[in-house]
Amino acid sequence: MTGLEALLDWFAAGREAVEESDRSAVLDARLRALPREEIFLYVKPIDNTQVRCVARRAEWAPGAVTAAVFLVAALCIITAIVPSTTILAINHRIESLKEQKAFELNELRRLRSEKAELSSAEKLEQYAGERFIAPPAKAMVYAPPAKSTVASLGAR
Amino acid sequence: MNQRQQKLGSDRRAVIAAAVLMGLALAVVVKLLEFQVLKHDYYAERGRRQHLRDVRLPALRGEVLARDSHPLAISIRTESAVVNPQQIRDPEFFARVVAPALGKKPEELSGPLISKKQAGGPGASFHIVARHLTKEQRERLVPLQRTFPIHILPDARRDYPSGVTGAHVVGAIDAEGDGNAGVEQKLNEELKGRDGLIQVLAGSRQDRFITWTKRDSLPGVNVTLAIDRVIQHSAERFLREGIEQAGAESGTVVVLDPRNGEILALANYPTFDPRRERPTPAEAAARHTNIAVQIPCEPGSVMKMITVTMGIDSGLFRPETPIYCENGAFPRPGRRAIHDVHRYGTLDVSGVLIKSSNIGVAKISLAAGPQRLYEYLKRFGIGDRTGVELPAESRGILRPQACRDSRDRNCWTPASHEYIAFGHEVSATAVQLARAVAVIANGGLLVQPHLVIAKSRPTPDGREVPLPVEIAPPKRVLRPETAITMRRIMERVVLEGTGKAAAIPGYSAGGKTGSAEIFEDGRWLNRHNSSFIGFAPVANPRIVVVVTLNRTPKLGGVSAAPVFRKVAETALRVLHVPMDRPETLPEVRAPQPKPEKPPVLLASAEKPAPPQEPPATPALVGPRVPDFRGRPLVAVLREAASLGLPVETLGRGVAREQSPPPGTVLAPGMRVQVRFGLTP
Numbered sequence: 001m002t003g004l005e006a007l008l009d010w011f012a013a014g015r016e017a018v019e020e021s022d023r024s025a026v027l028d029a030r031l032r033a034l035p036r037e038e039i040f041l042y043v044k045p046i047d048n049t050q051v052r053c054v055a056r057r058a059e060w061a062p063g064a065v066t067a068a069v070f071l072v073a074a075l076c077i078i079t080a081i082v083p084s085t086t087i088l089a090i091n092h093r094i095e096s097l098k099e100q101k102a103f104e105l106n107e108l109r110r111l112r113s114e115k116a117e118l119s120s121a122e123k124l125e126q127y128a129g130e131r132f133i134a135p136p137a138k139a140m141v142y143a144p145p146a147k148s149t150v151a152s153l154g155a156r
Numbered sequence: 157m158n159q160r161q162q163k164l165g166s167d168r169r170a171v172i173a174a175a176v177l178m179g180l181a182l183a184v185v186v187k188l189l190e191f192q193v194l195k196h197d198y199y200a201e202r203g204r205r206q207h208l209r210d211v212r213l214p215a216l217r218g219e220v221l222a223r224d225s226h227p228l229a230i231s232i233r234t235e236s237a238v239v240n241p242q243q244i245r246d247p248e249f250f251a252r253v254v255a256p257a258l259g260k261k262p263e264e265l266s267g268p269l270i271s272k273k274q275a276g277g278p279g280a281s282f283h284i285v286a287r288h289l290t291k292e293q294r295e296r297l298v299p300l301q302r303t304f305p306i307h308i309l310p311d312a313r314r315d316y317p318s319g320v321t322g323a324h325v326v327g328a329i330d331a332e333g334d335g336n337a338g339v340e341q342k343l344n345e346e347l348k349g350r351d352g353l354i355q356v357l358a359g360s361r362q363d364r365f366i367t368w369t370k371r372d373s374l375p376g377v378n379v380t381l382a383i384d385r386v387i388q389h390s391a392e393r394f395l396r397e398g399i400e401q402a403g404a405e406s407g408t409v410v411v412l413d414p415r416n417g418e419i420l421a422l423a424n425y426p427t428f429d430p431r432r433e434r435p436t437p438a439e440a441a442a443r444h445t446n447i448a449v450q451i452p453c454e455p456g457s458v459m460k461m462i463t464v465t466m467g468i469d470s471g472l473f474r475p476e477t478p479i480y481c482e483n484g485a486f487p488r489p490g491r492r493a494i495h496d497v498h499r500y501g502t503l504d505v506s507g508v509l510i511k512s513s514n515i516g517v518a519k520i521s522l523a524a525g526p527q528r529l530y531e532y533l534k535r536f537g538i539g540d541r542t543g544v545e546l547p548a549e550s551r552g553i554l555r556p557q558a559c560r561d562s563r564d565r566n567c568w569t570p571a572s573h574e575y576i577a578f579g580h581e582v583s584a585t586a587v588q589l590a591r592a593v594a595v596i597a598n599g600g601l602l603v604q605p606h607l608v609i610a611k612s613r614p615t616p617d618g619r620e621v622p623l624p625v626e627i628a629p630p631k632r633v634l635r636p637e638t639a640i641t642m643r644r645i646m647e648r649v650v651l652e653g654t655g656k657a658a659a660i661p662g663y664s665a666g667g668k669t670g671s672a673e674i675f676e677d678g679r680w681l682n683r684h685n686s687s688f689i690g691f692a693p694v695a696n697p698r699i700v701v702v703v704t705l706n707r708t709p710k711l712g713g714v715s716a717a718p719v720f721r722k723v724a725e726t727a728l729r730v731l732h733v734p735m736d737r738p739e740t741l742p743e744v745r746a747p748q749p750k751p752e753k754p755p756v757l758l759a760s761a762e763k764p765a766p767p768q769e770p771p772a773t774p775a776l777v778g779p780r781v782p783d784f785r786g787r788p789l790v791a792v793l794r795e796a797a798s799l800g801l802p803v804e805t806l807g808r809g810v811a812r813e814q815s816p817p818p819g820t821v822l823a824p825g826m827r828v829q830v831r832f833g834l835t836p
Contacts, residue, residue: 101618102233105618109230109232112227112230113227113315113317115317116227116228116317117318119226120317120321121318121386121388121390122318122319122320122389125389
């Protein structure tokens, strides 16, 4: 095979060979290889009155029908399944979101409770007492003398 | 022959067999008839109950909020682990495996399980293994559910973030989730909402096949209270300190907004911790004893406020009307004498209240008559429930004035109005007293004390739908001018009279002390129900405070008045009420002008004037007026503002004249007039 033409010839030869083999398989008195001998022709009358013309379908028709059937079936199945599946998935999503919302709301309540507890007057007073109100050292406390106290040098 | 006999025998056997079969079939038919026709409903119901079960889905209890929307009580969804003890074959093995997962000791679990398993009965098929599971506990329990019949059920925990603060207002709930004190009990139906129902289709082994919601749960109503957390906490702290200092057994403080009746604080002692699921007996007793609304006690001298108000409002007396106070003993024929603590000669009506003279108010009551006194007591709400949202409120004790017949003992005696005038033979709760003081404080309107200021119901989409709150509108029971007059007189009680310890630095205050000695088991105990009722500031009162200390050896002016001062001072600061007095109370006592010789009045008109004590010089409390002369307007205004002096300016330029002169102590209600001029 030296070129495209040769390849096509090769394909054509193959096809001819196939057709030849098909023809040979058919028991036919009309078509056969003629030997190099004398030919005697016998004529047989053929009654064509009984012959009917049968229309030949295109080769692609069965495949197309099959494909169409499959397509329609697939569409039907998809039409039937997809919406319900989608709804199912959405419902599941909604339910999970609801559950998450309930959980988050519960967490919010818990945190509000904790916050209220931490900011309660009792706690704030406790923090203030612990951190900011330290009792003064004894040395820092100055006790003023009583009014009745009179300065006197007699004791010295 | 033999063949015939055999045939006959065979036929007989066949007939017997057929009869037996027919009998059996008939029995089946009869039984079927019983099942399907006669007892159809019964068996249908049993079958339905076996396969269809209702599972309760508890509604989330509503929140109780303070007026600043901070939660005072809030519910949080949790889970609890329960078992059926009858389904546990070996409780000890169960306890050994499950207890470590819950952080408990095995004997804590096995003991109740064994006892319930052995006891049997309807109550023995349910046992709570652990309530309010933590996340870790749940994670450890779930794998054990494959081995043991442990059920994890939804539950809810009630948190009280403020702890002891406001315990008697908020209340608590019991193990069943129902309120058993405070607002939790009173508004239980609204707070708990409506439980939902889940229907379960189960197999014969109670395996759940299908579950669906039969009824959605309706969450409880959120309730916002008028309680201010800071005022409430301060009231509780100062009450506790006051009780310790006075040696009292119990006490209560109520802080009320006189303009609308909102209760800003309600404190009782002893109190309890609502967070404690198993309270001590003392705490359980305190939980069910809300002194402020449930325990009425004799008000004592604070009732004189109503008597004097009656005298002035009815037009029989004026504040300056003199009353002879019999020098401390008022004998009447056939009755016990009425005594005063101190001997007073003639006092005017104001002085009667300021000095708290029993004889003076008894004479006012005598002049007005029992009918009028009863009418005014009812006007002030004595003997009627206030309608506050707390359980088991007492109406106090006020017997009917008119007797039904001669045998009726539950009515006033001929002398009752003399004793009721100074607070005996009558009882009132602290909330009732607060409502009565509010009449004076708000200009003569009887308001309904209430705790709830807003309600709302949460919706599934996260919003809140407001619900109406029904509060009775204020009712006028007193002329405004009488109320204002009474405010002035009650201010003098604090400045000059028995309530000096109630004076608030920076604010004007009015009030009345009360001390009712307790008579028990036929003798006087030398113990008092000491109280102080008051309001502040005097010109436009924002708060009414009632302090009651029970069974204290000290009188109200010594024990209850200091508590009033501390609570009122805190409340006024929290409410951002501007000061109307200097923060430091001056020690100067200005001499009071000598009153003119009073005319003799009432029962003592024919008696000779007894020797009178020299009139006491009341303390004239107020800032000293500085010398404004020579100063510009701005400087005058600045200094006046710093001293809290009301100033009236005339003209412009530099201050030339002022009235009153520099150095004068400015009496309450007076103002300084300063004239300005441009030329020297």
